[in-house]
Amino acid sequence: MTALVDTIRLTAEDAIGLVERGEISAAELHGAYLEAIGERDGELHAFLRTVAEPEGTSIPIALKDVISTKGVETTAGSRILAGYTPVFDATVAARCKAAGLSLLGKTNTDEFAMGSSTENSAYGPSRNPWDPTRVPGGSGGGTASAVSAGLAPWGLGSDTGGSIKQPSALCGNVGLRPTYGTVSRFGVVAFASSLDQVGPVAKTVRDTALLYRIISGRDAADSTTVELPSPVELPENDRLDGVRIGVPRQAVALEAIEAGVRAEFERSLELASELGADVGECDLPLSFDYGLPCYYLIAPAEASSNLARYDGVRYGPRSDGATYREMVERTRDDGFGPEPKRRIMLGTYALSAGYYDAYYGQAQKVRTLIGREHAAAFERFDVLATPTSPTVAFPIGEKAADPLAMYACDLLTIPSCLAGLPGLNVPCGLSQGLPVGLQLIGPQFAENALFRVGYALEQALGLDLVPERLR
Amino acid sequence: MAISRDQVLHVAKLARLDLRDEEVERLTEELGAILDAVSKVAELDLADVPPTSHPLDLVNAWADDEPNASLPLDDVFANAPAREGDLFRVPPTA
Numbered sequence: 001m002t003a004l005v006d007t008i009r010l011t012a013e014d015a016i017g018l019v020e021r022g023e024i025s026a027a028e029l030h031g032a033y034l035e036a037i038g039e040r041d042g043e044l045h046a047f048l049r050t051v052a053e054p055e056g057t058s059i060p061i062a063l064k065d066v067i068s069t070k071g072v073e074t075t076a077g078s079r080i081l082a083g084y085t086p087v088f089d090a091t092v093a094a095r096c097k098a099a100g101l102s103l104l105g106k107t108n109t110d111e112f113a114m115g116s117s118t119e120n121s122a123y124g125p126s127r128n129p130w131d132p133t134r135v136p137g138g139s140g141g142g143t144a145s146a147v148s149a150g151l152a153p154w155g156l157g158s159d160t161g162g163s164i165k166q167p168s169a170l171c172g173n174v175g176l177r178p179t180y181g182t183v184s185r186f187g188v189v190a191f192a193s194s195l196d197q198v199g200p201v202a203k204t205v206r207d208t209a210l211l212y213r214i215i216s217g218r219d220a221a222d223s224t225t226v227e228l229p230s231p232v233e234l235p236e237n238d239r240l241d242g243v244r245i246g247v248p249r250q251a252v253a254l255e256a257i258e259a260g261v262r263a264e265f266e267r268s269l270e271l272a273s274e275l276g277a278d279v280g281e282c283d284l285p286l287s288f289d290y291g292l293p294c295y296y297l298i299a300p301a302e303a304s305s306n307l308a309r310y311d312g313v314r315y316g317p318r319s320d321g322a323t324y325r326e327m328v329e330r331t332r333d334d335g336f337g338p339e340p341k342r343r344i345m346l347g348t349y350a351l352s353a354g355y356y357d358a359y360y361g362q363a364q365k366v367r368t369l370i371g372r373e374h375a376a377a378f379e380r381f382d383v384l385a386t387p388t389s390p391t392v393a394f395p396i397g398e399k400a401a402d403p404l405a406m407y408a409c410d411l412l413t414i415p416s417c418l419a420g421l422p423g424l425n426v427p428c429g430l431s432q433g434l435p436v437g438l439q440l441i442g443p444q445f446a447e448n449a450l451f452r453v454g455y456a457l458e459q460a461l462g463l464d465l466v467p468e469r470l471r
Numbered sequence: 472m473a474i475s476r477d478q479v480l481h482v483a484k485l486a487r488l489d490l491r492d493e494e495v496e497r498l499t500e501e502l503g504a505i506l507d508a509v510s511k512v513a514e515l516d517l518a519d520v521p522p523t524s525h526p527l528d529l530v531n532a533w534a535d536d537e538p539n540a541s542l543p544l545d546d547v548f549a550n551a552p553a554r555e556g557d558l559f560r561v562p563p564t565a
Contacts, residue, residue: 087546181527194525223532224525286515293509304486311487313559315550324564329489341488345479345498346505348486362512364522369515371523403501404508420526444527 008150030054046146050105058100062155068187080335090187107142116409137167144171162413169388169437180420184219192302235455241276246381260431268428287415297363304347388437
């Protein structure tokens with residue numbers, strides 16, 4: 001059977017138009033995506049499982065496998081949740097359903113969203129549609145790979161230190177990590193609670209804004225959420241007159257940034273100037289020097305606490321043990337993979353008696369300074385810009401044996417996450433035939449400003465973001 | 472700053488992880504390297520800086536004190552490895 005529509009270039013907005021005008025039914029569209037998945041996902045492994053029939057009246061959506069979906073297995077990429085079938089929907093899943101969206105499937109992730117390549121998934125890595133010998137980034141590499149390869153019109157990821165922005169950069173998608181507190185985490189598998197945020201991944205800035213509109217806002221079930229101070233606007237202005245864009249000197253000075261990434265980043269800044277923006281320099285010295293070590297104390301500390309719940313009592317597989325304690329310790333050693341174990345151990349150590357002040361306490365103070373530095377920069381600028389990832393997609397296996405090399409992938413995305421700020425990845429060019437991403441950072445609740453800048457650049461760049469081998 | 476094998480075993484006990492011997496060996500090495508890298512935060516004198524535990528200035532998010540329906544018990548136990556009546560069954564605690 002030939003699909004009724006070619007999904008490879010279809011934006012969510014256009015897909016919604018097709019369904020609303022009756023040119024294709026929700027079931028036919030769902031089928032077209034399943035057919036694309038059948039053709040291409042054997043190679044890419046973006047999905048851990050798919051849903052055969054659409055429930056909604058509108059278009060489909062892919063959800064990262066950390067988001068609870070009633071009646072559909074949710075594993076967080078871990079063996080310790082193998083077979084776990086939620087009995088309720090996460091609030092974000094419920095909001096998607098209420099908007100008429102149908103669950104298309106659950107996408108692959110590094111185990112418990114810990115990683116930058118999806119190589120830490122207990123179910124095997126996903127692959128980059130631009131070059132399947134390379135990683136799609138992580139942890140949300142499944143969603144990014146799916147959207148890039150036309151296997152889903154859009155999807156949701158979760159971002160703790162870069163898990164939406166970095167894979168979006170490596171696969172050539174738009175991805176938003178929203179302001180902390182604007183999207184409910186109820187029903188989302190917790191990693192580091194003072195950092196975790198759910199956000200949209202899509203082919204265009206407008207699709208990203210549309211999906212953010214659907215999922216954002218206060219949720220009585222998550223006491224860390226707030227109402228948006230102003231409604232989400234779909235961008236339509238292709239000029240940037242009067243917009244002040246700051247470029248942190250210490251970020252662009254990082255040696256880790258590849259020449260090809262630097263060139264595309266600089267070209268997008270020139271373009272922003274041509275569109276009327278005022279581009280200038282700013283300073284965030286502590287953020288890029290101390291952000292990474294600060295994050296790798298706070299995130300593992302919180303993870304060690306959140307992952308204490310996996311004890312083989314209420315859900316998940318259970319290993320044998322003669323006593324309760326032996327059962328719990330064996331279940332956890334058998335169920336967690338190497339990366340969650342590393343972080344549980346690191347976090348437990350950093351929180352243990354005698355070390356708490358020197359590690360976790362000190363990191364929380366560094367976090368205050370990182371927030372202050374960003375606040376000072378936003379007195380002069382509306383938006384800050386850096387590359388999203390220091391490199392393009394790297395070969396599978398290149399960093400898998402070196403935890404510190406993997407951690408450094410998020411060098412540029414982490415500081416703003418610590419400050420609770422929104423960040424948008426916008427594709428800004430190709431280097432070695434692979435996508436390069438621009439990271440736009442705003443003050444808290446400034447998503448509309450990010451969408452505006454991202455949209456104008458997207459229109460001016462006019463990139464073809466279908467992977468060359470799939471055109 | 473290195474971490475000793477005994478410290479790794481102690482932390483594993485706190486974290487309820489029954490690590491295999493080869494894991495203890497690998498983690499002793501890896502955690503030593505990671506701790507060296509993250510110890511960089513100790514360079515800064517932050518005596519006068521308040522800690523940030525939460526990036527939004529939220530104070531006391533109250534919920535109305537209204538009773539809500541709980542999950543049906545069959546849902547609660549749907550994913551349990553072992554159930555006995557309306558209890559989770561576990562091995563003896565001692």
